[in-house]
Amino acid sequence: MLRLMRKHARNWLMQVLLGIIIIVFVFYFGSIRGKRQAESIAVIDDKIISYNDFRNEYQNLLNRYRQRFGNNLTDDILKELNLKQQALDNLINRAITIRKADELKLYVSDDEIMASIRSYPAFQRDGVFDNRLYQQVLRYYRMSPEDFETSQERSLKIAKLEELISKSVKVSEKEVYDVYRIQNEEINIEFIKIPAGRFKAKVKPTDG
DSSP states (O other), X not given: OHHHHHHHHHHHHHHHHHHHHHHHHHXXXXXXXXXXXXXXXXXXXXXXXXXXXXXXHHHHHHHHHHHHHGGGOOHHHHHHXXXXXXXHHXXXXXXXXXXXXXXXXXXXXXXXXXXXXXXXXXXEETTEXXXXXXXXXXXXXTOOHHHHHHHHXXXXXXXXXXXXXXXXXXXXXXXXXXXXXXXXXXXXXXXXXXXXXXXXXXXXXXXX
16 A cells, blocks of 8 residues: 555656756746747747647547547547647657756667567567568558657657656655545545434424
8 A cells, every 4th residue: 555655656746846847948948049940830949849740749649549539539529639739738848858858868779769669569460579560550650760769769768757756756654654644534524424313403493
């Protein structure tokens, strides 16, 4: 129980720390230097988020929700999901996080990138990586191997940053117990029942 709660506490603290990082970078590095290019969607310091980046992220989100909802994915659901805003938010957060990872000199090797790609079930036949299948899948999604490998490098950098933050967060046994106690106190309060019979003798009907 304590181990599980410590894990959730670390995840929560990690999100807070990442949120602080994002806020700092938005305020201090959010200025646009030079003339904004016509094809750019946003600029984080010198990093341009291009329309192609936005289109790819939007398509990835759309494919993900299609797999999840199938034929039940209606126009109303798509409108409610607001995929365009999701895509833009994802790209901005990713660019800021990548910048922080670069500042911390978090390096991802070619071997790490290839190992990550080879581990994808979508690129495997009978549990073994198939390069021909890999190329076919990328062509289907209109993505070059170079672009996909770059995206994998970014994802691995983000994962390393998250791991670094997670390891730096230490939650004591007392803090875990305090969270557990507070949560249970709140739950107990929600389920307090007072028998109505205790108050019947005190209730005096009035002429309404």
